[in-house]
Amino acid sequence: MSVVTEQTGGCQCGMVRYRVRGELGYPHICHCRMCQKAAGNYFLPLAAAKREHFELTRGEPKWFRSSDLVRRGFCGDCGTPIFYDIPEADFINIALGSLDDPSSVKPVMQSNTGRKMSWFHELDGLPVEAEPETPDREAAIAASNHQHPDHDTSQWPLGETHDG
Template sequence: MSEVTKYTGGCQCGAVRYRARGELGYPHICHCRMCQKAAGNYFLPLAAAKRQDFELTRGGPKWFRSSDLVRRGFCGDCGTPLFYDIPETDFINIALGSLDDPDAVKPVMQSNTGRKMSWFHAIDGLPLEPEPDTSEREDTIAASNHQHPDHDTKSWPPGETP
């Protein structure tokens, strides 16, 4: 018997955590203007989890009704975009960047490409910023990092009792 795929994720500060069991459906990149604004980015990668296989494991999102059909869930503490939800359906879309392992789900489609940035085709041609000669900046950031780790924790922040 094979093991059921399990995806975990949450917001940047750790106040909201979730788990989805089974495969995520229709992993795609949405370029619509609402997704751009909700993500604060040029696009929003999403995939659907069946509601019966989805659970919040810590906290709960705040919701913004971006249209009469859709609400968007985000962390009320740190603002991380987490969900694109059509309440009447049997699934909830997860923002793929909020997964603990975002590389585990590869988009298979793009949608609403009429709002796609006209210069995306040139991204791979941009020069690469050189790596720093020392790791001083990265060490300083790592030593003062307040971001939740990419795995479930009993409590967060460290030292807080559940």
């Protein structure tokens, strides 16, 4: 299954931004240990973009060669994991959490489930922490937030220009 659309995304601080026109194919969740380490999480959701449909729109990622085959792209400023890349392939994998609208791409497969956390099935049974959503709380968060918004901007941080 693939999703036909235009997607934008980037890192948390906004120094690395990208656009994908066309399909995001094979949206899946990888449970392998390398993806766990690269994401700093229990799994890494990914989808493939054809290289001819992919462009960096701001900045350049830093790269870490996690194996002879794969390199991982991340923001050198904030550390956000963004790409899983096999340089010889005709596609680049996008970390789905880096999309401006991550809810728009639903995974259709899981891979490397031998490393999947054995207790995932218990998550829905955990108590839910009550978080009051008051106007004061929302205003305090907005006033202290340094995260890039979930859309493209002509410059970021606001009032500054970064060449990229």
